[in-house]
Amino acid sequence: MTSQKNKIRLFFYGILVLIVLSAIFDFPSYYNQFASSVKSKLKIPLPEITGKPFLLGLDLQGGTHLVYEADVTALPESQRGDAVEGVKDVLDRRVNAFGVSEPVIQSSRSGDRWNVIVELAGVRDVNQAIQMIGETPQLDFRIQATSTVPSLTDEEKKELLDFNESAKKLADSALNKALAKNANFDDLAKELSQEPGAVDTLGKLGFQKKGIFVPEFEKACFDDITIGEIKKELTETAFGYHIIKKLEEKGEGDAREVNCQHILIRTKNESDIHPVQEWIPTQLSGEHLKRTQVIFDPNSGTPQVSLEFNEEGQEIFKNLTTENVGRIIGIFLDGNLISAPRVNEPILAGNAVISGSFGVQEAKLLSQRLNAGALKVPIKLVSQQTIGPTLGKASIEKSVNAAILGLIIVCIFMVLFYRIPGIIADISLLTYGFILLALFKIIPVTLTLAGISGFILSIGMAVDANILVFERFKEELRRKKSIDVALDEAFRRAWPSIRDGNYSTILTCVILMWFSTSVVKGFAITLIIGILVSIFTAMFVTKVFLKIIIKKGSDKWLWMYGINKKKI
Amino acid sequence: MISVIKTRKIWFVLSGGLVALSIILSLIWGLDLGIDFTGGSLMEISFKNESPKIDEITKIINEAGFDQNSSVQPIGEKGFIIRTKDLTEDDHQKILGKFNESYKDNFQEERFDSIGPNIGEELKQKTYKAVFFGIIGIIVYIAWAFRKVSKPVSSWKYGIIAALVLFHDVIITVGFFSVFGKFYKMEVNAPFIAALLTILGYSVNDTIVIFDRIRENVMRYYEGNLGPIIDKSVNETMVRSINTTFTVILTLLAILIFGGSTIRDFALALIIGITVGSYSSIFLASPLLLVAEKINFGNKTKKVR
Numbered sequence: 001m002t003s004q005k006n007k008i009r010l011f012f013y014g015i016l017v018l019i020v021l022s023a024i025f026d027f028p029s030y031y032n033q034f035a036s037s038v039k040s041k042l043k044i045p046l047p048e049i050t051g052k053p054f055l056l057g058l059d060l061q062g063g064t065h066l067v068y069e070a071d072v073t074a075l076p077e078s079q080r081g082d083a084v085e086g087v088k089d090v091l092d093r094r095v096n097a098f099g100v101s102e103p104v105i106q107s108s109r110s111g112d113r114w115n116v117i118v119e120l121a122g123v124r125d126v127n128q129a130i131q132m133i134g135e136t137p138q139l140d141f142r143i144q145a146t147s148t149v150p151s152l153t154d155e156e157k158k159e160l161l162d163f164n165e166s167a168k169k170l171a172d173s174a175l176n177k178a179l180a181k182n183a184n185f186d187d188l189a190k191e192l193s194q195e196p197g198a199v200d201t202l203g204k205l206g207f208q209k210k211g212i213f214v215p216e217f218e219k220a221c222f223d224d225i226t227i228g229e230i231k232k233e234l235t236e237t238a239f240g241y242h243i244i245k246k247l248e249e250k251g252e253g254d255a256r257e258v259n260c261q262h263i264l265i266r267t268k269n270e271s272d273i274h275p276v277q278e279w280i281p282t283q284l285s286g287e288h289l290k291r292t293q294v295i296f297d298p299n300s301g302t303p304q305v306s307l308e309f310n311e312e313g314q315e316i317f318k319n320l321t322t323e324n325v326g327r328i329i330g331i332f333l334d335g336n337l338i339s340a341p342r343v344n345e346p347i348l349a350g351n352a353v354i355s356g357s358f359g360v361q362e363a364k365l366l367s368q369r370l371n372a373g374a375l376k377v378p379i380k381l382v383s384q385q386t387i388g389p390t391l392g393k394a395s396i397e398k399s400v401n402a403a404i405l406g407l408i409i410v411c412i413f414m415v416l417f418y419r420i421p422g423i424i425a426d427i428s429l430l431t432y433g434f435i436l437l438a439l440f441k442i443i444p445v446t447l448t449l450a451g452i453s454g455f456i457l458s459i460g461m462a463v464d465a466n467i468l469v470f471e472r473f474k475e476e477l478r479r480k481k482s483i484d485v486a487l488d489e490a491f492r493r494a495w496p497s498i499r500d501g502n503y504s505t506i507l508t509c510v511i512l513m514w515f516s517t518s519v520v521k522g523f524a525i526t527l528i529i530g531i532l533v534s535i536f537t538a539m540f541v542t543k544v545f546l547k548i549i550i551k552k553g554s555d556k557w558l559w560m561y562g563i564n565k566k567k568i
Numbered sequence: 569m570i571s572v573i574k575t576r577k578i579w580f581v582l583s584g585g586l587v588a589l590s591i592i593l594s595l596i597w598g599l600d601l602g603i604d605f606t607g608g609s610l611m612e613i614s615f616k617n618e619s620p621k622i623d624e625i626t627k628i629i630n631e632a633g634f635d636q637n638s639s640v641q642p643i644g645e646k647g648f649i650i651r652t653k654d655l656t657e658d659d660h661q662k663i664l665g666k667f668n669e670s671y672k673d674n675f676q677e678e679r680f681d682s683i684g685p686n687i688g689e690e691l692k693q694k695t696y697k698a699v700f701f702g703i704i705g706i707i708v709y710i711a712w713a714f715r716k717v718s719k720p721v722s723s724w725k726y727g728i729i730a731a732l733v734l735f736h737d738v739i740i741t742v743g744f745f746s747v748f749g750k751f752y753k754m755e756v757n758a759p760f761i762a763a764l765l766t767i768l769g770y771s772v773n774d775t776i777v778i779f780d781r782i783r784e785n786v787m788r789y790y791e792g793n794l795g796p797i798i799d800k801s802v803n804e805t806m807v808r809s810i811n812t813t814f815t816v817i818l819t820l821l822a823i824l825i826f827g828g829s830t831i832r833d834f835a836l837a838l839i840i841g842i843t844v845g846s847y848s849s850i851f852l853a854s855p856l857l858l859v860a861e862k863i864n865f866g867n868k869t870k871k872v873r
Binding site: 058062065084085088089104105106107108109110115117385386387388389390395398399401402403405406407409410413414417449450453454456457459460461463464467468471475493496497500501502503504505507508509511512514515520523524527 | 607610622639640641642643644647649679680681682683684685686688689690691694695697698699701702703705706709710713730758759761762765766768769770772773774776777780781784804805807808811812814815816818819820821822823825826827829831834835838
């Protein structure tokens with residue numbers, strides 16, 4: 001019995017600590033005032049806290065106003081509006097991943113110029129936002145204008161041969177340099193290698209297992225040379241000529257890994273030589289991407305990026321491929337052609353593959369960038385300014401005061417109706433408020449005026465669980481149960497209602513979160529957090545407080561608990 | 569002791585009437601959609617010398633007749649961004665005229681663009697889908713949570729009734745705002761959506777609390793007559809329902825009366841929705857259970873023959 005009591009006492013103090021800590025976290029300025037006055041009057045040094053402020057919404061605090069101009073010149077007039085709307089949606093996803101940032105993102109048009117306005121609350125991390133937005137890749141798909149299948153002209157064939165011949169010569173000379181007595185492979189890689197990023201990576205590929213590289217490269221790296229050795233012949237792959245040096249090796253059998261370094265001299269393929277063609281833009285673009293991932297071509301082992309389209313995208317892609325069998329679809333990233341696959345047959349399943357000459361790291365990076373959201377048209381930041389709040393100070397104060405007033409009324413009502421448990425409920429609600437505010441600071445959740453009202457409202461609703469318990473408590477007392485038993489029964493029996501009612505709401509919120517974006521998603525998240533915290537405070541905090549107060553002999557003071565002797 | 573069962577015809581007629589009326593009105597009059605939904609115009613102005621206070625600018629906009637849902641915010645050191653409903657060129661000139669009048673050379677228009685809605689098609693579509701699946705989710709969850717109470721009303725029916733009641737609450741709130749929009753030019757924006765979703769969540773919660781009590785009493789006392797058990801359950805939970813609704817409404821009333829104009833509409837939507845939600849849980853959902861039982865019963869009798 002005492003261990004039970006001790007447990008309760010432990011919880012009680014724990015909760016008190018929690019309340020104080022969250023209150024301090026929520027309102028550090030008040031705490032600091034208090035601390036400094038204690039310091040000066042009583043000479044007790046209390047630590048001062050640098051608080052993190054609440055992230056207030058645009059209506060309360062203002063923020064940054066960014067204007068991006070969308071380059072719609074490549075699109076016909078009729079598609080421009082939709083394209084810009086698409087940009088708006090992608091930016092929304094990027095800037096407002098959790099839906100709780102409350103940005104204002106809207107398309108704007110003046111004459112021929114199409115812009116997207118992005119307003120972000122608070123002025124912190126503007127550069128980060130600009131960076132995030134700026135890194136949004138622009139992906140679109142275009143179809144060749146010419147209806148005939150292009151094959152290389154004789155001139156082009158010669159151009160190709162010449163290029164590759166000189167590439168071979170270059171490679172040979174590089175090989176000689178590498179095999180020379182005092183050659184420094186790192187320096188040579190930095191100077192000669194045509195692999196993108198070689199200046200930094202020095203051509204070092206890191207430990208890789210079998211299956212990562214193309215077969216020719218793999219054979220050379222794994223089988224043909226020993227550690228520290230440079231392969232004496234050039235290794236030719238689809239990318240070009242490689243000079244390969246094995247640096248390290250570890251593991252056995254399937255787990256065998258090799259770390260190689262290489263110098264790459266590129267050659268050209270048919271697909272690199274394109275006669276100047278017109279590309280017709282299509283409906284399909286980055287905004288139709290559902291998901292991308294890195295896969296490996298089963299034949300050549302080269303890394304590719306597989307694009308999975310959403311419903312709309314699949315439909316468009318199906319039509320595109322059906323109507324254009326035999327033609328080439330150009331995949332353009334940030335305006336540059338990165339892949340030009342030929343349509344061999346209609347693709348009904350809806351996946352496209354970007355196979356270009358890139359390595360695993362490049363493919364991974366591309367996939368990541370595209371997954372975060374790709375735009376249909378390129379955008380450019382044209383303006384960045386600070387904006388003030390939309391609501392005047394007086395209006396804000398009025399509304400906040402009204403909300404606090406509502407809160408006070410609720411507390412008074414609870415005490416009047418339920419007396420002692422009412423007071424406990426009020427403490428429980430206060431705890432709820434502090435914890436929730438602390439969570440809002442931590443996540444952070446942007447507080448607009450509506451958000452603050454919603455928060456106050458949720459306090460009113462959090463009362464519900466407490467009321468359920470108290471009513472049940474009164475019932476159990478009426479059934480002549482002793483007071484401590486009645487308390488336990490009350491919690492036990494009220495729980496299914498509390499649980500089922502709130503679970504349904506939580507379920508709806510989860511679905512809203514999953515399917516929707518921005519405002520709605522943010523609402524769902526904040527509501528779920530609010531419900532979970534309210535269940536915690538009602539079932540746990542209230543319970544502990546009540547248990548501390550209610551002992552076996554409290555029966556005499558029934559009236560304090562809101563029971564009318566007459567009603568029993 | 570109130571009998572919702574005996575008086576059920578009244579509530580059915582009342583609710584049915586309100587729902588029908590709301591559907592008709594929202595179809596005819598629709599809602600007065602604000603710039604979050606429709607988009608509008610954006611005007612950026614700046615001042616060469618001293619910039620006036622934001623209240624002055626707001627006043628001028630209001631005097632020009634554009635106070636509904638326009639927003640003014642300071643930008644940079646000496647500028648303002650004004651967002652309003654779509655302005656015709658005439659309206660545009662009218663406002664410019666007023667500014668020129670008051671500020672003469674000091675005033676300059678930086679840009680005048682038309683802006684798209686905040687709540688785009690994609691968001692709308694996704695939300696409709698989400699709400700649809702959400703309701704299905706509720707039905708399934710309730711059917712599962714109440715699986716032990718399959719007599720006399722199968723647990724599916726609890727779920728379906730909860731969904732119907734939910735729809736009832738939301739549609740009536742929308743109906744009210746249809747009227748408000750038509751006669752008081754009350755516009756709805758993004759917060760209204762948040763309010764509707766809150767009402768949804770609240771209604772579900774409220775209905776289930778009462779169903780839970782009915783479930784408990786059915787498991788204990790059912791002997792063939794569902795009606796009295798429903799009445800008993802409703803009366804037992806009545807105090808709780810009223811208290812909870814009361815506390816919530818109190819908070820909202822405070823916001824409604826003392827709060828700024830921007831959240832007043834939001835508070836109003838919630839007050840209506842939550843009141844209707846509370847009413848529907850007590851007076852509509854519970855008697856509907858009886859109807860559900862009768863439907864079942866009717867079938868059974870037929871089969872016996």
